[in-house]
Structure formats: structure tokens, C-alpha cells
Amino acid sequence: MAGNAGVAQGTNPTTAVVVAKGTVTVVAFPLNYWEYSGLQLYFKSKKDNSIDNTASKKYKQAATAPHDYVVQLQKDLIALNYLPAKDDYRDGYFGPETQRAVARFQRHAARPYRMPQPDIGTGECFAGGETGVCDFATAQEIRKWISKNWTLPLARFPLRAISVVGVVTGGKLREDAAAAWGEIVTLAQAQGATLEGPYGDTTRVLQRMTKSGTSRYSFHYCGRAVDINQALGGGNGQRYFIVKEASGQQMYWRIYCKTANSSGAHIKALTKGQVKYYSFFNGKDIDIPAGNYVDLTTLIESSGKFERIKAQSGWEKDYNKTEWWHFQYIVAKQATFLDEMELIGYSEQQLRIAGWSNDAMLDHPPG
Ligand SMILES: [Zn+2]
Incomplete structure (x- = not known):
């Protein structure tokens, strides 16, 4: 429908006050939803939700919200890319889709990311909570976005090639993760260790996997995960010695990387057998050779930006489940898979x- 300027006041039973026969005066509600301090637009059930004038006429149900408040809100959510630009989504009926759009907006507004950039300070973020109810504070925030031409943040952290001077890497991560990983690779090189590629996996093509055992919500999709070079974990020229590190019922791994250097923040001199490393080929622990090693796991995790993960259950019988090679970027993990994917540039559609x-x-959690 076209605009709301022409909506006749008094047609909405929730706003009309009859003062004399044939005379109707509207005093209760301002014309625009964002001007009403008592605003509550919501969905609880089909019998208890916000229905404005437009939806009241269209669906022949009693209006429960003033004027065209819901249509106005929906048009704003469409302008911000939180609802698809279809008539079904600007019908004045506050249903589950509108509720989800409001909740997603509230969650996103609580983050500092703004598109177009620049980001805002964390103290300036929306603090009204993720309720899915459009109250006055939410309406003010929506109008703020409209006035500043902010929209749903898409590609705030686009995928970038991992690039380190003088080191073969390969693969892509989201740009902040690619930069952080590059610093870690450089640090490892400086200690005589290596995190060179080619990497087993970084980001993945956009296709939901259906094979069992592979996560449909992996941080690889999100441009947050790197699988380091497995070829360095065995064979001739072995550099990585992978040590079991149980934590309760879970199995983690610690990676020692052989180095010719003798001093450095993460370098340890180990005598033969001081540490047992695990041979995946033989399925048993073996004495580590004497020498200098960089504790690569500590080096990576001390960045505060990447973490290792535990082995999947059944790893003893399936090498692919050991995950010793997998590290993922932990900065500002998002609540949902969609939120993650939007940040690297993929739309809901x-x-x-x-x-x-x-x-x-x-809306499944990522990872
Ligand atoms: Zn992985």
C-alpha cells in the first residue's frame, strides 16, 4: 500500500474516542509508531498479537495496534534488509516472521558493526535486549538506523587470501582472521617452526554438506577455521609431533614442531622420550626424539585469537576424526550460523x- 499519510484517523477502534454523536476525535496515539512511548508490537500467538488497521481490514480481524504501526515497522525492517521486500511482509500483521526480524535486528544492533562502515563504539550499541518485541527503545534504534542509512551488515569481514611474505600458505579466511593467522605464521617462522601450507581446509564452498560426521555449521564455512598441513605430521621430514592431551573424557592434542633454533619464547629442549607422541599410523605412543621443539599449540593459542578443538568421538578408529590439525578463530563468535555467514557476505537468501x-x-549456533 502507498504510504500512511492518508490514513484517516478514527478508523481504528483502538484509537478513537467518541466525544459527541457523529464527531470522532483521536487523542490517544501519535500517528507514527516510533513516536509512541508505550509501544509494544509483538507476537505471542495467532490470538494474541499486534494487528494494525491495514491487517484488520485485510484479514477481517479486530485491530489491536494503533493506526498503521505494524505496516510502518515492517516497511522499516524491509528498508534495513531484515524482511524481504514482498507484500506479505508489509501487511500490518505482526507474525512470527516479523518477530524474528525484530529479534535479529535487536541482536545485531547490540554489536558495534555498522554497514556502511565505520563501526561504532561498544558503549553506543543498542542495550535493549533481544526480545522480538518492538518497544519504544527498539523503535528509536530502528529509526536511528534509517536516518544514518545503516543496513543489515553484510560482508563486514569479507574472505581474504592468507598471505605471508616468504611462506607458502594458500586458502582464505575472513579478513580479520586471515590477518591474525598471518601474524601467528610469522611468529612460528621466527622461532624456526613452521605453519606453512598447503592447508587441508580453510573456507568451504557454499553448499550444505549432508554426509554424516561433517558439521553443517562448521567454522570452515564461516571463514574462521584453518586445517594446518597434515603432511608435516609424519613421513620423511616430519616436523610435527602430536601428543595426546586428555581432558576428562575429551581428547585434545598438543603439537610440538621440531626446530633448529635453541632459544625462543615457545622453544623447549626435550630429551629422548621426555614426551611421548602419538603415531596415528601405528596407533600407539612413541618416544619423541631428542631435540629442540616449538610448542606450536601454545604459540597459536597465546595469540588469544585461535583455539584448538577436541577430537571427535571415535577418533581412535578414524583418523579424520582426530582433528589435530584444526584451529579456529575465536574473536566475537556469533550467536547463529546466519549471523556468521552474513559477516563474510552471504545473504539469508x-x-x-x-x-x-x-x-x-x-539460527543454529555455528561450529
Ligand atoms: Zn577443520
Whole structure:
């Protein structure tokens, strides 16, 4: 429908006050939703939700919200890319889709990311909580975004090639993770260790995997994960010695990288057998050769930006489940898979086409 300027006041029973026969005066509600300090636009059930004038006429249900408040809100959510630009989404009926859009907006507004950039300070972020209810504070925030031409942040951290001078790497990560990983690779090189590629996996093509045992929400999709070079973990020229490190029922790994250097923050001199490393080929612990080693796991994790992960259950029988090579970027992990993917530039529409076809998948935690 076209604009709301022409909506006749008094047609909405929730706003009309009859003062004399044939005379109707509206005093209760301002014309625009963002001007009403008592605002509560919401969905609880089909019998208890916000229905404005437009939806009241269209669906022949009693209005429960003033004027065209819900249409106005929906148009704003469409302008901000939180609802698709279709008539179904600007019908004045506050349903589950509008609720989800409001919740996503509230969650995103609580972050410092703003597109177009620049980001804002954390103290300036929306603090109203993720309720899915459009209250006055949420309405003010929405109008702030409209006035500043901010929209749903897409590609705030686009994928970038991992690039380190003089080192073969390969692969892509989101740009902040690629930079952070590059610094770690450089640090390892400086101690005579290596994190050179080619990497087993970094980011993945946008296609939801259906094979069992592979995460449909992996941080690899999100441009946050790197699988270091497995070839360095055995054979001739072995550099990595991978040590079991149990934590309760979980198995983690610690990677010692052989180095010719004798001093450095992460270098340890080990005598033969001082540490047992695990041979995946033989399925047993073996004495580590005497020499100098960089504790690569500590070097990586002391950046505060990447973490190792535990082995998947059944790793003893399936090398692919050991995950000793997998490290992932931990800075500002997002609440949902969709939130992660939007930050590297994939839209909700693209994800739906690629196989994450419903809200439960899109709103699943990443990782
Ligand atoms: Zn991995």
C-alpha cells in the first residue's frame, strides 16, 4: 500500500474516542509508531498479537495496534534488509516472521558493526535486549538506523587470501582472521617452526554438506577455521609431533614442531622420550626424539585469537576424526550460523538456496 499519510484517523477502534454523536476525535496515539512511548508490537500467538488497521481490514480481524504501526515497522525492517521486500511482509500483521526480524535486528544492533562502515563504539550499541518485541527503545534504534542509512551488515569481514611474505600458505579466511593467522605464521617462522601450507581446509564452498560426521555449521564455512598441513605430521621430514592431551573424557592434542633454533619464547629442549607422541599410523605412543621443539599449540593459542578443538568421538578408529590439525578463530563468535555467514557476505537468501533452508538451520549456533 502507498504510504500512511492518508490514513484517516478514527478508523481504528483502538484509537478513537467518541466525544459527541457523529464527531470522532483521536487523542490517544501519535500517528507514527516510533513516536509512541508505550509501544509494544509483538507476537505471542495467532490470538494474541499486534494487528494494525491495514491487517484488520485485510484479514477481517479486530485491530489491536494503533493506526498503521505494524505496516510502518515492517516497511522499516524491509528498508534495513531484515524482511524481504514482498507484500506479505508489509501487511500490518505482526507474525512470527516479523518477530524474528525484530529479534535479529535487536541482536545485531547490540554489536558495534555498522554497514556502511565505520563501526561504532561498544558503549553506543543498542542495550535493549533481544526480545522480538518492538518497544519504544527498539523503535528509536530502528529509526536511528534509517536516518544514518545503516543496513543489515553484510560482508563486514569479507574472505581474504592468507598471505605471508616468504611462506607458502594458500586458502582464505575472513579478513580479520586471515590477518591474525598471518601474524601467528610469522611468529612460528621466527622461532624456526613452521605453519606453512598447503592447508587441508580453510573456507568451504557454499553448499550444505549432508554426509554424516561433517558439521553443517562448521567454522570452515564461516571463514574462521584453518586445517594446518597434515603432511608435516609424519613421513620423511616430519616436523610435527602430536601428543595426546586428555581432558576428562575429551581428547585434545598438543603439537610440538621440531626446530633448529635453541632459544625462543615457545622453544623447549626435550630429551629422548621426555614426551611421548602419538603415531596415528601405528596407533600407539612413541618416544619423541631428542631435540629442540616449538610448542606450536601454545604459540597459536597465546595469540588469544585461535583455539584448538577436541577430537571427535571415535577418533581412535578414524583418523579424520582426530582433528589435530584444526584451529579456529575465536574473536566475537556469533550467536547463529546466519549471523556468521552474513559477516563474510552471504545473504539469508543465498544460504536458503545452498541448503540451509529453514529458520532452525539458519539460527543454529555455528561450529
Ligand atoms: Zn577443520
